């Protein structure tokens with residue numbers, strides 16, 4: 364089913380419309396796959412009913428979110444702890460506004476998903492960086508946490524750790540031991556954790572995910588966990604996510620900010636999320652197997668045909684982070700591949716420190732599309748010789 368190539372040009376989507384018709388887009392994080400049948404059916408039913416009135420569900424309506432958290436992780440939450448938001452980016456910006464006062468700082472681990480790097484501007488804050496460290500093995504690259512640097516980056520004005528778990532762009536899932544160490548440092552310095560777990564269900568190979576909030580009741584009480592069906596089930600344009608906040612006071616502050624900014628989720632997004640979380644496990648199992656095979660195809664291709672480039676082997680997500688620094692591509696790898704390979708990747712520079720000289724490649728597409736992109740890149744590098 365995922366091998367089907369579907370024409371997305373001129374269908375009002377940014378991924379395929381931003382560049383010209385000769386460019387293969389492998390950048391922004393949505394996949395070139397149909398959403399699961401049950402999601403499309405739920406949306407069709409809403410359209411066919413044809414009346415699109417306000418939808419402000421009572422809290423017990425969100426029970427399906429709690430059921431999923433319990434089923435996947437044994438994490439017991441209650442529907443009152445769930446706050447719906449119009450997307451995860453909105454969700455972490457709300458956290459910054461709710462918990463930080465102007466002039467205080469938030470902590471980020473670059474290279475980082477670019478909207479993380481804008482939060483401080485949106486909320487009148489400063490940011491502190493605790494970069495992930497890289498280790499290279501031949502053509503692959505792996506990232507790790509430097510815990511001393513993480514703790515040293517915290518200053519007395521640091522209120523919030525904006526955590527990306529699994530991490531975009533490096534594809535790292537973090538182990539319970541790593542999570543516990545990070546969380547304990549945050550608790551020691553009275554830093555609230557906002558954990559963006561949007562990629563947590565896109566697990567590749569045998570990878571597993573542990574929500575940071577599940578490590579201890581103390582950590583749970585200091586954590587806002589952001590989840591969404593949008594990456595996993597390919598529903599990005601429906602902009603719906605959930606903040607799970609077990610601590611009553613943190614939740615009150617969070618809800619107040621959501622209400623002041625009038626950040627209402629929309630009915631289509633809610634219907635799609637409910638169908639995705641309750642009826643699409645088989646689809647997701649197949650998707651993960653397909654993405655794992657795509658990841659493995661990409662990693663072998665880079666090793667065999669793109670000498671000088673190193674890639675991560677992501678544990679999660681459909682994003683590979685390619686280190687092109689050794690090739691010194693001009694004016695930068697993103698422009699080089701756009702002009703000479705006609706492949707649109709994400710430029711590494713906007714991912715902040717550690718992003719220069721990298722590109723991010725989206726492999727959430729039919730295998731034939733992935734291979735075409737890789738072959739275009741190989742040909743461009745060969746022409747350069």
Ligand SMILES: Cc1ncc(COP(=O)(O)O)c(C=O)c1O
Nearest residue numbers: 392450451452453476531559561
């Ligand atoms: C880490 C991370 N958070 C959030 C988002 C987007 O969230 P939303 O579209 O729900 O605002 C993305 C999309 O790529 C992402 O990678």
